[in-house]
Amino acid sequence: MFNKLTFWKKRAISSSLQERINVLKQQSIPEHIAIIMDGNGRWAKKRNLPRIAGHHEGMKCVKRITKMADELGIKVLTLYAFSTENWKRPKKEVEYIMSLPEQFLSTFLPELIEKNVKVTSIGYTEQLPAHTLKALENAKEKTKDNTGLILNFALNYGSRSEILYAVKNLVNDCKNNDIDAHDITDELFSSYLMTEGMADPDLLIRTSGELRISNFMLWQLAYTELWFTEVFWPDFSEEHLVEAIEVFQNRQRRFGGV
Ligand code: FPP
Numbered sequence: 001m002f003n004k005l006t007f008w009k010k011r012a013i014s015s016s017l018q019e020r021i022n023v024l025k026q027q028s029i030p031e032h033i034a035i036i037m038d039g040n041g042r043w044a045k046k047r048n049l050p051r052i053a054g055h056h057e058g059m060k061c062v063k064r065i066t067k068m069a070d071e072l073g074i075k076v077l078t079l080y081a082f083s084t085e086n087w088k089r090p091k092k093e094v095e096y097i098m099s100l101p102e103q104f105l106s107t108f109l110p111e112l113i114e115k116n117v118k119v120t121s122i123g124y125t126e127q128l129p130a131h132t133l134k135a136l137e138n139a140k141e142k143t144k145d146n147t148g149l150i151l152n153f154a155l156n157y158g159s160r161s162e163i164l165y166a167v168k169n170l171v172n173d174c175k176n177n178d179i180d181a182h183d184i185t186d187e188l189f190s191s192y193l194m195t196e197g198m199a200d201p202d203l204l205i206r207t208s209g210e211l212r213i214s215n216f217m218l219w220q221l222a223y224t225e226l227w228f229t230e231v232f233w234p235d236f237s238e239e240h241l242v243e244a245i246e247v248f249q250n251r252q253r254r255f256g257g258v
Contacts, residue, residue, distance in 0.1 A: 004110040005111055006111065007107075007108065007111055008067055011064055011067055021071070021072065024245055024249065025073070027249045029072055029073050029074060030074065030201075030203040031075040032074070032075060032076040032199050033069065033074055033201060034077075034216070034217060034224070035065070035204070035206070036206040036207070037080060037081065037233040038206060038233055039207050039208025039209075039232030039233045039234070040055045040057070040058040042054070043233070051093055052092070052093060055097055056100075056103075058100075059104050061235075061236055062079060062104060063104070063108055065241055066151055068241050069149055069151075069241070070117060072241075075149065075150060075199075076149075076150040078153075078154060078201065078217070079151075080154045081100070081101075081153050081154060082097055082098075082123070083158055084123075084161055085215065098128065098131075101136050102132065105135050105136075105139045112139070112143060112146075113142055116146045116147060116148030116149075117150075117151050118143045118147070118148065118149070118150045118151065119136070119140050119153070120140060121136055121140065121154070122157050122195055123154050123155045124161075125155055128156055132155075154217075157216070159215045159217055159219070160218065162219075163193070165192075166189065166193050167192075170184065170192050193220070195217070200217075200221070200224060201220060201221060201224045202225065203224065203227060204217075204221055204225070204226050205227050205229070205244050207233045208229075208230070208232050209230040210228075223253070223255050225253065227244045227247055
């Protein structure tokens with residue numbers, strides 16, 4: 001049979017990294033990792049390249065981190081690919097970023113299918129250009145029954161807007177007597193968010209040295225461990241992901257307790 005795993009096979013893991021991974025696997029691996037993939041523009045600038053070259057390299061990085069997340073047994077990988085505020089960027093740059101899901105999926109979808117990865121999204125995806133939405137919907141459809149890693153793209157996503165939308169729907173359901181206001185709990189509210197049914201992230205990674213959350217999963221990050229690195233997203237490697245999880249495993253999560 002023709003082997004679809006071209007990229008998966010090409011990206012071999014060094015024996016020293018494999019050793020670190022084996023150690024990691026003896027403790028609990030974060031179930032849900034969310035990443036703010038930042039620094040594509042600066043990565044390109046440093047090399048006198050146009051910003052879009054940084055985004056292209058960033059897309060390649062998404063491939064290797066997806067593969068590594070799968071190998072580590074992570075259940076959900078949420079990637080902040082485009083915020084509701086990113087439309088303010090120059091038109092050409094926005095157009096290029098909007099071509100990335102297609103570029104990524106046209107080469108990588110067969111491997112994702114083969115590796116049992118399920119593609120999902122959060123964000124106002126109906127406002128994406130038709131070609132972007134088509135590629136995304138096709139990937140979601142083709143992987144909907146997969147039971148492995150959930151590769152969740154945040155596209156045209158903004159957390160405050162997500163929360164407001166949830167509040168409005170909840171108020172409507174209360175008005176219609178579908179819900180009694182006294183019954184509103186954390187869990188119920190979470191079910192009105194775009195991440196409905198998904199566990200909150202255990203670990204948030206932000207690359208490029210910025211120490212902000214930038215309107216990303218504000219409700220869902222309440223008890224998430226945060227890890228920041230100076231590394232620009234296109235340079236983020238399998239080793240960096242392993243390092244982030246090593247740090248995570250050495251943290252004590254108390255969820256407000258002692
Ligand atoms: C932020 O870096 C990055 C983005 C807004 C785009 C992120 C997109 C990708 C990494 C590729 C996504 C791939 C798929 C498959 C959807 P920046 O441009 O703000 O960098 P800067 O702060 O250095 O200018």
